[in-house]
Amino acid sequence: MSILVDETKTVIVQGITGREGMARTQLMQRYGTRVVAGCTPAKGGQDVLGVPVFDTVMEAVEKMGPIDVSTIFVPAPLVKNAALEAIAAGIKLLVIVPDRVPIYDVLEIAAAAKDVGARFVGPNTLGLLSPGRAVFGMIGGSAASAKDWFLPGRVGVTSRSGGITSSIAYYLSRAGIGLSTIIHVGGDGIIGTDHPAVMELFESDPDTDCVVMFGEIGTSQEERVADLIGSGKFTKPLIAYIGGKGAQTGTRFSHAGAIIEGDRGTHDGKVKRLREVGATVVDNFGDIPDAVKTIIRPMETAKIPIIE
Amino acid sequence: MARLHEYHGKQLLREAGFAVPKGQVVRSQSEVPAALAISGLPAVVKAQAWTTSRAAQGAIAIAENVGDVTAATVRMLSLKIGGFDVTEVLIEEKVDINREFYVGIVVDDANKTPVVIFSSIGGSGIEELARKYPKNVSKTPVDVRFGLREYEAREAVRKTGVTGSLQNELTKALLTLYRVARQWEARSAEINPLVLRGDGKLVACDCRITVDDSAVFRHPELKIEIAREFGRPPTALDKIAWTVEKDDYRGTFYFIEMARGYKKGDGFIGFHGAGGGGSMMSMDALVKRGYTIANFTDTSGNPPASKVYRAAKIILSQPNIDGYFGSGSGVASQEQFHSARGLVKAFWEENLSIPAVIRLGGNGEDKAVQILTEYTKNLPAPVEGYKKDDTADFCAQRMQKLLDAQRDKTTPRNLALPVTPEFTAKDPYSFDTPTGKVVLDHALCRDCQTKSCVQTCVPQILKDQDGVVVLNISREDAKAGKCIECLACEVECRIGGNAGGRVILPIPGLDEYRTKVAAGE
Numbered sequence: 001m002s003i004l005v006d007e008t009k010t011v012i013v014q015g016i017t018g019r020e021g022m023a024r025t026q027l028m029q030r031y032g033t034r035v036v037a038g039c040t041p042a043k044g045g046q047d048v049l050g051v052p053v054f055d056t057v058m059e060a061v062e063k064m065g066p067i068d069v070s071t072i073f074v075p076a077p078l079v080k081n082a083a084l085e086a087i088a089a090g091i092k093l094l095v096i097v098p099d100r101v102p103i104y105d106v107l108e109i110a111a112a113a114k115d116v117g118a119r120f121v122g123p124n125t126l127g128l129l130s131p132g133r134a135v136f137g138m139i140g141g142s143a144a145s146a147k148d149w150f151l152p153g154r155v156g157v158t159s160r161s162g163g164i165t166s167s168i169a170y171y172l173s174r175a176g177i178g179l180s181t182i183i184h185v186g187g188d189g190i191i192g193t194d195h196p197a198v199m200e201l202f203e204s205d206p207d208t209d210c211v212v213m214f215g216e217i218g219t220s221q222e223e224r225v226a227d228l229i230g231s232g233k234f235t236k237p238l239i240a241y242i243g244g245k246g247a248q249t250g251t252r253f254s255h256a257g258a259i260i261e262g263d264r265g266t267h268d269g270k271v272k273r274l275r276e277v278g279a280t281v282v283d284n285f286g287d288i289p290d291a292v293k294t295i296i297r298p299m300e301t302a303k304i305p306i307i308e
Numbered sequence: 309m310a311r312l313h314e315y316h317g318k319q320l321l322r323e324a325g326f327a328v329p330k331g332q333v334v335r336s337q338s339e340v341p342a343a344l345a346i347s348g349l350p351a352v353v354k355a356q357a358w359t360t361s362r363a364a365q366g367a368i369a370i371a372e373n374v375g376d377v378t379a380a381t382v383r384m385l386s387l388k389i390g391g392f393d394v395t396e397v398l399i400e401e402k403v404d405i406n407r408e409f410y411v412g413i414v415v416d417d418a419n420k421t422p423v424v425i426f427s428s429i430g431g432s433g434i435e436e437l438a439r440k441y442p443k444n445v446s447k448t449p450v451d452v453r454f455g456l457r458e459y460e461a462r463e464a465v466r467k468t469g470v471t472g473s474l475q476n477e478l479t480k481a482l483l484t485l486y487r488v489a490r491q492w493e494a495r496s497a498e499i500n501p502l503v504l505r506g507d508g509k510l511v512a513c514d515c516r517i518t519v520d521d522s523a524v525f526r527h528p529e530l531k532i533e534i535a536r537e538f539g540r541p542p543t544a545l546d547k548i549a550w551t552v553e554k555d556d557y558r559g560t561f562y563f564i565e566m567a568r569g570y571k572k573g574d575g576f577i578g579f580h581g582a583g584g585g586g587s588m589m590s591m592d593a594l595v596k597r598g599y600t601i602a603n604f605t606d607t608s609g610n611p612p613a614s615k616v617y618r619a620a621k622i623i624l625s626q627p628n629i630d631g632y633f634g635s636g637s638g639v640a641s642q643e644q645f646h647s648a649r650g651l652v653k654a655f656w657e658e659n660l661s662i663p664a665v666i667r668l669g670g671n672g673e674d675k676a677v678q679i680l681t682e683y684t685k686n687l688p689a690p691v692e693g694y695k696k697d698d699t700a701d702f703c704a705q706r707m708q709k710l711l712d713a714q715r716d717k718t719t720p721r722n723l724a725l726p727v728t729p730e731f732t733a734k735d736p737y738s739f740d741t742p743t744g745k746v747v748l749d750h751a752l753c754r755d756c757q758t759k760s761c762v763q764t765c766v767p768q769i770l771k772d773q774d775g776v777v778v779l780n781i782s783r784e785d786a787k788a789g790k791c792i793e794c795l796a797c798e799v800e801c802r803i804g805g806n807a808g809g810r811v812i813l814p815i816p817g818l819d820e821y822r823t824k825v826a827a828g829e
Contacts, residue, residue: 019558019792020610075557076522076557077525077526099560099609100521100522100557100560101522102493102520102522102523102526103415103493103520103522103523104490104493104520104523105523107415107420107421107422107452108452108453110420110421111420111421111451111452111453112453126641138610138641139641140641140671141610141640141641141642141643141670141671142643142671145641145670145671149639160585161583161584161585161586161637162583162585162608162609162637163583163585163586163608163637163638163639163640163641164583164585164586164637166637166640166641166670167637167638167639167669167696169639170639170696171639174697187584189415189417189495190415190417190420191417194417214585216584216585219417220417220418221417224418243584243585243588243589244588285589286699286701
């Protein structure tokens with residue numbers, strides 16, 4: 001199993017005729033993802049890599065039947081409309097790849113998603129991937145690399161940095177540790193599916209035995225993960241690394257964040273909270289594979305994913 | 309984040325109908341009388357700086373007469389707060405304080421909504437007060453689609469124990485501040501203190517607004533120079549970098565100067581990362597070895613080679629950096645040979661004389677490292693390339709080795725050279741790209757056996773036509789983005805062809821900047 005992503009789910013690519021949309025459609029197709037439709041306004045009727053292009057998401061659903069997932073590759077200023085459109089068309093999982101999406105746009109997307117029980121990953125995400133099964137978004141960059149780098153197995157990876165998602169997954173695979181699902185939750189301050197939400201999904205996934213999390217300074221995500229562990233809602237072993245120890249701490253400008261978050265957001269605070277509830281927080285990034293090995297044994301059987 | 313100075317925030321409040329103290333911002337002593345004519349006496353003199361607790365730093369003064377106001381202004385204009393010069397001072401009327409409140413709007417990452425925070429006690433030390441007296445503080449999430457409702461605002465005030473006509477006034481204040489925050493897309497907007505004046509009127513005595521960087525493009529009237537997280541006003545080089553990034557949504561380019569005034573040999577390194585998380589770790593690796601980061605740069609999210617090239621040119625416009633270090637997560641999804649070509653073009657043009665260590669791990673890393681290292685063999689300084697199995701720490705170690713072996717450690721690089729070397733084509737054929745221009749010299753094309761540009765052009769938009777290379781698409785399509793500025797027609801042509809291709813990628817303001825730096829200004 002995996003969380004959120006697998007080869008049975010149907011996918012539409014919004015912005016399929018653009019540079020990124022086209023490149024990532026190819027990646028997804030070659031990796032085994034069921035890309036059934038594309039959408040670019042006013043370019044309906046075209047065909048990209050064998051995928052039919054529609055003017056609207058509604059039209060795609062009308063012609064192709066219900067679609068499970070939308071991966072969004074439109075310029076940041078157009079993301080809000082694209083996401084609201086996908087939600088209105090009944091799509092329940094959105095992967096919002098672009099960077100620099102205005103925050104109030106994200107809040108509107110969040111409100112609309114909440115109303116109908118839809119979920120979104122991102123913005124500013126590479127997406128998510130389950131080795132040997134499917135990828136939504138652009139993790140791995142090309143199918144050949146994604147197949148080469150990531151082995152299937154039973155460790156979940158969640159990260160706030162895109163590059164680090166891939167590097168943790170690669171270094172674990174190289175150490176013989178396979179992965180159930182790897183997810184880049186997104187680098188922005190406001191994101192749809194954050195670390196705590198991912199932990200709840202991993203908790204209920206019978207095929208994930210433990211989770212590696214890459215956190216960063218800022219936001220309250222890592223502290224809320226600690227809260228989940230503390231309250232018994234996340235019970236699997238967690239190995240974490242928190243980046244940004246050496247980052248210059250700027251002078252504080254506003255009090256509002258501090259009133260809402262209290263002492264949340266700092267490197268030391270996050271490490272302390274996670275350790276208090278029994279998570280393993282490593283000080284060196286390179287120590288992650290060894291820390292995981294103390295919890296689960298590398299699978300002798302872990303080999304290259306079976307898909308072609 | 310794009311922070312607004314107090315006076316700017318107050319101006320937005322005033323436009324929305326909020327009462328603020330009468331006053332004006334000054335930038336020199338000569339402007340004091342005009343400001344005083346508006347504020348009257350006694351006056352409050354406030355240095356405009358992005359920090360809290362200004363009073364403790366001598367950045368706020370109360371003055372009873374013209375002489376004191378002038379003296380305080382002059383003193384503050386020579387202050388340095390958080391490492392940058394105070395250039396603006398606000399002079400405003402002194403408000404007689406009856407009672408103080410706090411009101412703030414902040415976007416809450418856990419709730420994914422704006423939250424209105426109201427405290428019936430405000431003033432300095434608000435964080436401490438909020439902890440000590442939780443019953444005086446209310447937090448109200450807002451549905452962003454409908455905005456703050458009148459009843460929600462009133463309930464936020466009522467919960468803290470405020471009654472009567474003051475409740476009415478505060479309700480209005482909350483609604484107005486929310487409107488301001490929403491209109492300008494503020495990540496946070498706060499008034500502390502919100503003062504109840506002797507005459508019963510509410511006045512915003514301070515104001516801090518941080519506009520969402522990603523929304524700045526929708527608010528040109530705010531005149532925010534750089535929509536990025538800065539703890540200080542941007543430097544000239546920061547601004548040049550921002551002009552490159554502003555309208556180019558292909559990938560991300562972030563540049564911030566982190567040090568100035570250092571000399572060659574002081575151990576300052578030009579840093580070029582890819583991806584926030586990996587960059588942080590890579591910088592840590594350098595710092596551990598005793599080096600200082602001269603600038604933070606990030607090119608990620610699959611940027612075109614042209615963006616990486618411009619980033620490198622800007623990094624190399626710092627004359628006193630000792631080395632060039634490139635390293636991100638190490639396992640990049642983006643095709644790294646684009647970055648390699650961008651770097652190679654920049655290194656050639658600069659005739660690179662400081663050692664460079666670049667970790668190009670990820671997609672296409674073999675090709676990337678080959679391009680980077682093979683094509684730069686003849687440069688004065690060594691250029692090393694590494695892949696995903698090489699750690700950031702190992703690369704930092706290589707940087708150290710190369711720096712130790714450097715013969716001339718103290719002569720700054722000469723920036724007087726033109727940013728883009730001359731290229732005179734005998735028989736030019738050119739077309740526009742999204743952010744520049746490609747020039748192919750057909751005179752050289754005719755003697756070229758390989759036409760390597762046609763083979764290596766990533767989007768395959770070139771063709772060999774009667775012995776010369778031309779577009780196989782329309783010029784309009786090339787400019788609209790079919791040309792992805794992969795730079796192969798310059799870089800690969802110089803190595804495998806007849807050196808007849810050039811991609812001209814202007815960087816507005818960089819020439820002037822370098823001329824000034826070279827002249828020691």
